[in-house]
Every structure is written in structure tokens, then in C-alpha cells.
Amino acid sequence: MSARNVQIYLPENQIPLLETILARHTRRFWRESLPGEQEKYTCIVQQRYTERLLTDLDDAFRTVPSFAAHVAHLEAVLPTLEENPSTELLLASNLPPPTWLERFFSRDRLSTDEIYDDIEESLRIRPSFVLTVTLSAIIAGLGMLSGQVAVVIGAMIIAPLLGPAMGLALAATVGDWTLGRKAIAALALGCALAALTGSVIGMIVAIDPLTAELRNRTLVQPADIALALACGAAGVLAFSRGASLALVGVMIAVALVPPLTAAGIYTGAGLPAAGANAMFLFTVNLVCVNVAGIVTFLFQGLPPKSWRMTTGIMLVWVLLLGLLMAMMAGRILLGLGAGEGIFSALGNSAV
Structure with missing residues (x-):
């Protein structure tokens, strides 16, 4: 069972309200008096209740200058906290109960604040970010040129675009x-x-432009849309449950890093048409990852600040995906999606 250790610091005059809030979200908490008329509460909170506890704390005490709340992961709790319908802590009476779908998808996810902390750290542009992106592209490029799938996967594990891809989907979800x-x-x-x-x-x-690992990044097929949507959904599910960054990186990077690097390789080698095909695949994948990411975040119960804003952003992504799918269908009908027009001549001249 996943649980969190939540420590809360408040002035003594706020304690009655705090204990009312804690009773709705946890059955185990301890009080400790601190100097300066401050009180410290240590709570054991089941992971599925962490989100709503932090929301209530923020709503009630955000204007209190000395208020602070710290959240830490717990590896084990004794005696164990039972999770069944009879031990469920109910929401406030003025809130609608969660649907079975919300219960299913949000049961094991991290709280929004924990997801924010994980993502924001990876959005800081530092020398290490520049270096990892460059190294990832070098490894992916050389792996594709040599036809070594394992080397390409190694570039994905570095996962430099994981944070930005997840951050973009999260920002659109919560507005x-x-x-x-x-x-x-x-x-x-x-x-x-x-x-x-x-x-x-x-x-x-x-380079040999007909190398399978490289050429595959210029092929745009309906299956690529399904792959990118699956990557985005699986990446969000794993990320929001605290999975290994390397695991999530493979899920996301399979749709982003290789086609982007292939576009650069083809362009640098003087094959701009093939480079454009690879860039088109990258664009399709990026849009799919965001569409799937937003939908998955919403299914997991992340609260949008404005449903109108989130719905509008989602519609823009969906319309863009529809436009790209129409372009893909036209390219396939014209024989460009499968690359015949670009590589037929190269088949006779490649060395």
C-alpha cells in the first residue's frame, strides 16, 4: 500500500480548523508543540487521499504566513492501512462522490503537487540539459545509422525530452x-x-539513406498514430505513479527522439525531402503524445483550473491531429507516406 507522511506547521489558533480537515483525510495524526505558539502535525495519509488533503489545506491556510506542509513517501506502515469500501474516508457532503472511473484511474497516482515537483525540475534549462539532449541525439543517430536497435533504446533511456513533453500535457490539463x-x-x-x-x-x-532504422523514421502510417497515442498514455500513467524515469523515457522518446534526429541527419546529408518526412512524423507524434497525455491526466482526476480553458486547448490539439491525419492520408495516396518517391532514386545510387 502506498502512503505519504505529511507534516503540517500552523499557529495554535488554527488547530480546530486543521483537525476538522484532517478527520476527512486521515485516521492517524500526531500533534507536537513548537516554540513561538506553533504546532506541528504529522499525518499518515493514503496516497489516494493526498491530493484532496493538500487541496483543502491550501484553500484553508494559504493566507496564513507561517503555514507549511511537507510531503514524503513512506515505504512501509505498521499496522497497515486497510483499503476497502468500509474503511473509505468520505468527501465533504457538498462534493459529489467520485465515479468508478475516477476511482479506478486516480487510486494510485501521485498528488498534483508531487507531479508538479517532478516535472518542474526537468524544465530548468541548465548545461546538463543541453548536454543530455546532445548526447541522446548522438547516440540515437549513430544507432540508427548502424542499424543497432539496442543503441537507439539507450538514447531513449537518457530521456531529455521527457520533462518538457509531460510538462506541456500537464500545463494544458490544469490550465x-x-x-x-x-x-x-x-x-x-x-x-x-x-x-x-x-x-x-x-x-x-x-550515411546509407536506405538503412532500415533510419528510413523507418520517414515512413508515416496510421499505425504510427496508434503508437504515439499509446506512448503518451502509457508515459503519463507511469510518470504519475512515480515509475522510473528511464522507463517513462523509453515510452515517450520512442515517438520523439528518433524521428527528430533522423530529420537532422537527412537534412545534413543533403536529402531535405527525407528530412521533411521525418519531421512530419515527429510532429504527428508530438501532437499524439499531448492528446493522449491530456486525456489520461483528466481520467486520473487532475483538477483543471478552468474546464473551458482545458477543453479549448484540447480541441486545438485534436483539430491539429485531424489536419495531420488528413495530410498523412493524402501523402499515402500520393505514395509519399511510404517513401517511394524519395527513395526509389536512391536505391540505384546509394553506395
């Missing part, structure tokens, strides 16, 4: 423009660095 701007800036820089690194590889390394 946080500040987080969205940070995610866009980090994602734009990461994409530019990956494409530039691929271009340098394409200019200085002799």
Missing part, C-alpha cells in the same frame, strides 16, 4: 500558463539541439 511557457521553451530548445546534432552527424558521417 497553467507559466508551466506551459517553461515546457515550450525547454521543448523548443531540446528539439533544436537534437535536430542540429543530427544535421552535424549527417554532414560529417557517410
